[in-house]
Amino acid sequence: MLELNNIKKSYDGVPVLKDICLKVNDGEIISILGPSGCGKTTLLNLILGIVDADDGQILYHGEDLTHVPMEKRGFNIVFQDYALFPNLNVYKNITYGLKNKPNVSSKEEVEELIDLLGLREHLSKRIDQLSGGQKQRVALARTMVMKPRILLLDEPLSALDGVIKESIKERIKTIAREYNLTTIIVTHDPEEALTLSDRVLIINQGTISQYAKPEEIVHKPKNDFVKRFILNQLEIKRNNIYALFGDNTRLAVETGGVSLL
Amino acid sequence: MKVKNKELKIVFFAVMILFAIFLMAPIIMLLVKSVWKDGFSFEFYASVIGQNGFFTALKNSFQIAAASAVTATVLAFIIAYGVHYTSLPKWFKSCISFIATLPMFLPTITYGFAIIYSFGKQGLLTRLLGRQLFDIYGFAGLFVGYVIYTVPVAFLLIHNTMEFIDKKTLIVSKAMGDHTVSTFWIAVLRPLLGTLAGAFIQAFFLCFTDFGIPASVGGNYEVIATMLYNQMLGGIPDFNRGAVIAMIMLIPSVGSICILQILERFNIRYNRISQAELRKNAARDFGWGCSSVLISIFIVSIFAVIFVVPFVEEWPYKTGFSFEHFAEVFQDSxxxxxxxxxxxxxxxxxxxxxxxxxxxxxxxxxxxxxxxxxxxxxxxxxxxxxxxxxxxxxxxxxxxxxxxxxxxxxxxxxxxxxxxxxxxxxxxxxxxxxxxxxxxxxxxxxxxxxxxxxxxxxxxxxxxxxxxxxxxxxxxxxxxxxxxxxxxxxxxxxxxxxxxxxxxxxxxxxxxxxxxxxxxxxxxxxxxxxxxxxxxxxxxxx
CATH class of the missing domain: 1.10.3720.10 (MetI-like)
Incomplete structure (x- = not known):
């Protein structure tokens, strides 16, 4: 279990995270959701270990990681822009970490990952020959080879389009399930967050607005912010889709009593 | 579309004509001069190559250009790294970038005189330190001059590429368990290889073909550039032999440009640039900070003399402050x-x-x-x-x-x-x-x-x-x-x-x-x- 206790962080005197308390269970997929500038990326960087908290504690299975440097925490991240090494081909990117820790994954495990992520046919390609979705899967494979204790994903879907988005979503879920891997995802898209994760952490202006299961957020939004910024978007989408499919019943907006029209 | 093409074609032919007259014709003329005097002959090539000291000058040119280019590239890399990969304060970064590019604003011939007045027997630094550090005429003087001359170019090239290197690869490499050296290689050096080689070649080319610095501190260390000058404008000008030397000077220049073209293909392209948060590391910042300061002081100290000599009565004998020289220049129509x-x-x-x-x-x-x-x-x-x-x-x-x-x-x-x-x-x-x-x-x-x-x-x-x-x-x-x-x-x-x-x-x-x-x-x-x-x-x- 990952635990954050009273985490505080400010930049140049401006508080970015105020008193964040949070528990994540093993094998859970968590999404951190919020508008730009709400502090979600800072929170991710804090967990990863590239940013130090001003105050508070980070515990993993009871072990205090607050002052443990990034490379010793055993967490790993896939960046939004993948940060693949352009001078290495797909296979060499995937197996990059094995140079340092040859025994972390066996040959079979690597092969299994390659198949699971559908990368077999691309192994000898250069990075710039790949599409966005393929790059995302390579970056995911490269990280998974290291068997991270926690997998962090920074906006994993934002650079992808339609169908590929859904397929990557499924892959992330499969991986988390197969490896019982705690996964923390940063996103600004409510639909992504609510359909991908077991629990969603909604952040607004450096504080936790709501931290709950998707159903609970939809049916019992805790405050006005959740209603207006998170649910509103989903309802517009829903209505658009209903309208598109000709079902004009206009299930307008009972949830939370917010009026759309 | 037709109309658009017509106007662009006019532009095209204007540009073409300009370069035909002022680039192609002169170069062809040069080639002709090098093999033609009352008939085709290779005698000028033979006589230049057979000339006493020609190969020494050629070897000198290569040696000094290579040594200076390597040094300039390394120094430029250190400064650029300090600018991009440390959390040194902003003003400090702009300060070292400014100093690194400062020599661009001065003619190379001035560097030579600055070196003479800094490191010479009566030089500013010689006086401050109490002894002469090295003999300025010859290899050492040329070396210092060339390094200062080419640091700006190398710095700008490296600086530019570093801006476009994905900084997040640093974090990925660390998270993958790389040691400092491996991280430095995969996230910094490897993506820069093409540029570093490019910076070296560019610097080499500049040193090889520069005239200003050897004109002032070359001494008896003859290089191709001074040879060419003496052949053309010296005591007994010989245009045919001058043309031959110019042609020979052209060979390494063309060679280096060809290599640059090939290197271009090896450059790594990142399609996105992202700024990652650099980790706090006081030792790193201190180390790079000190190195950049040392290099900056080195550059500034050589130029300092330019700001001193014109303002004193008569360097090095009367060192009182005076505006006299400025006044003289401004009165000299x-x-x-x-x-x-x-x-x-x-x-x-x-x-x-x-x-x-x-x-x-x-x-x-x-x-x-x-x-x-x-x-x-x-x-x-x-x-x-x-x-x-x-x-x-x-x-x-x-x-x-x-x-x-x-x-x-x-x-x-x-x-x-x-x-x-x-x-x-x-x-x-x-x-x-x-x-x-x-x-x-x-x-x-x-x-x-x-x-x-x-x-x-x-x-x-x-x-x-x-x-x-x-x-x-x-x-x-x-x-x-x-x-x-x-x-x-x-x-x-x-x-x-x-x-x-x-x-x-x-x-x-x-x-x-x-x-x-x-x-x-x-x-x-x-x-x-x-x-x-x-x-x-x-x-x-x-």
């Missing part, structure tokens, strides 16, 4: 008119050069003209990049002596435009090709003609690049000497050629005053142009 000439020539070079670079870039970046046209322009840019200024100057001497163009400002201006064409053209092409490809079509659909579209849409959006190009041409025209030394006449003296003249008569106080004038003019020009360019950029973004 000849020197003042030379300053006027320089400004005039630089401004004309900048204006016409920018127009030509813009026209050429429009053809390659924003036209549907066939590939043949574009390739022709590209090759011109490539050739101008490979031609050393001295070679161009010598070639002009052959072609235009006896014509009405001889010793005119027009010829000097065209010479500068041709000599420096490559970089402005590439700057312009980059900026034009980044603009939305649909503009011309859109504007034409709205009823604009091609010329109108260029004037109303493309030019306003390219303005900040145009200003940068203008500034590049201006500053280079202010400091260049290598080509002009052969074509400037008595009535068309500019500051740099004047400095060379003053050297003959040992009027070093004036040399430094003039150098300061060049520096001040360039710094002011740079400040004004950057301000204008940024201003344009901001207003166009709003």
């Amino acid at each position: 000849e020197l003042l008119s030379v300053y006027g000439h320089s400004i005039f020539m630089a401004a004309c070079t900048a204006f016409l050069g920018t127009l030509i670079a813009y026209g050429a870039a429009l053809i390659t970046a924003r036209s549907s003209l066939s590939n043949g046209y574009k390739k022709a322009i590209e090759s011109i840019a490539l050739i101008t990049n490979a031609i050393p200024g001295m070679v161009l100057g010598v070639a002009y001497l052959f072609v235009f002596s006896g014509t009405s163009l001889q010793n005119t400002f027009l010829l000097m201006i065209i010479c500068n435009i041709v000599h420096y064409f490559s970089t402005p053209y590439l700057m312009m092409k980059n900026s034009l090709s980044k603009m939305n490809a649909g503009w011309e079509t859109t504007a034409m659909l709205m009823g604009d003609s091609w010329v109108k579209t260029i004037l109303r849409v493309v030019t306003p959006n390219a303005l900040s690049s145009l200003i940068e190009v203008f500034s590049y041409y201006f500053i280079n025209a202010m400091v260049t000497i290598s080509a002009l030394i052969f074509i400037a006449g008595a009535r068309t003296m500019v500051l740099t050629t004047m400095i060379k003249q003053l050297q003959y008569v040992n009027r070093f106080n004036e040399v430094f005053v003039l150098s300061l004038l060049i520096l001040a003019t360039n710094l002011i020009a740079k400040a004004v142009f950057s301000k204008l360019a940024n201003h344009k950029l901001l207003t166009s973004k709003q």
Whole structure:
């Protein structure tokens, strides 16, 4: 279990995270959701270990990681822009970490990952020959080879389009399930967050607005912010889709009593 | 579409004619001169190669250029790393970047004199330290001069690439368990390899072909550049042999440009640039901070003398403060008119050069003209990049002596435009090709003609690049000497050629005053142009 206790962080005197308390269970997929500038990326960087908290504690299975440097925490991240090494081909990117820790994954495990992520046919390609979705899967494979204790994903879907988005979503879920891997995802898209994760952490202006299961957020939004910024978007989408499919019943907006029209 | 092509074709042929007369013809003439005197013969090659000391000079040139280029690249890398990969304060970073590029604003011939007055027997640093550090005439002096001369170019190249390296690979590499050395390799050095090699070759090329530094501190250490100068303008000028030396100087230049072209393919391209948070590391910041400070002090200390000598009564004997030398220069109508000439020539070079670079870039970046046209322009840019200024100057001497163009400002201006064409053209092409490809079509659909579209849409959006190009041409025209030394006449003296003249008569106080004038003019020009360019950029973004 990952635990954050009273985490505080400010930049140049401006508080970015105020008193964040949070528990994540093993094998859970968590999404951190919020508008730009709400502090979600800072929170991710804090967990990863590239940013130090001003105050508070980070515990993993009871072990205090607050002052443990990034490379010793055993967490790993896939960046939004993948940060693949352009001078290495797909296979060499995937197996990059094995140079340092040859025994972390066996040959079979690597092969299994390659198949699971559908990368077999691309192994000898250069990075710039790949599409966005393929790059995302390579970056995911490269990280998974290291068997991270926690997998962090920074906006994993934002650079992808339609169908590929859904397929990557499924892959992330499969991986988390197969490896019982705690996964923390940063996103600004409510639909992504609510359909991908077991629990969603909604952040607004450096504080936790709501931290709950998707159903609970939809049916019992805790405050006005959740209603207006998170649910509103989903309802517009829903209505658009209903309208598109000709079902004009206009299930307008009972949830939370917010009026759309 | 037809109409658009017609206008661009006019631009194309204008550019072509210019470079045919002022680039191709002189180079062909040079080639002819090297093998022709009352009939075809290789005797000049044989006599130059057989000449006493030729191979020594060639070997010297290679040695000193290679040593200086390696050093300059390493120093430039250290400064650029300090700027991009540390959490040193912003003002500190801008300060070291400024100092690293400072030498660009001065003519190379000044570096030589600065070295003499800093490290010489009566030099400023020699006096401060109480002993002479090294013998300035020869290898050591040339080495210091070349390093200072090429650090700015190497720094700008490396600085530019570093900006486009994905900083998040640092974090990924660490998270993958890499050690510091491996991280440094995969996230910094490996993506920079192409650029580092490029910086080395560029620096090598500059050292190999520079004339100003060996002219002042070369001493008995003869290099190809001084050999060429002596052959052409020395006691017993021999134009045929001069042509041969110029041709020989051309070989490594062409070679280095070819290597640069090949290296281009090895460059790694990141399609996204992301700023990652650098980790706190006080030791790293301190280490790089100190190294950059040392390099900056080294550069500044050599130039410090330029600010000291003109302000004292009579260096090194009477060291009281005095404005006398400045007063003398400002009362000397000849020197003042030379300053006027320089400004005039630089401004004309900048204006016409920018127009030509813009026209050429429009053809390659924003036209549907066939590939043949574009390739022709590209090759011109490539050739101008490979031609050393001295070679161009010598070639002009052959072609235009006896014509009405001889010793005119027009010829000097065209010479500068041709000599420096490559970089402005590439700057312009980059900026034009980044603009939305649909503009011309859109504007034409709205009823604009091609010329109108260029004037109303493309030019306003390219303005900040145009200003940068203008500034590049201006500053280079202010400091260049290598080509002009052969074509400037008595009535068309500019500051740099004047400095060379003053050297003959040992009027070093004036040399430094003039150098300061060049520096001040360039710094002011740079400040004004950057301000204008940024201003344009901001207003166009709003």
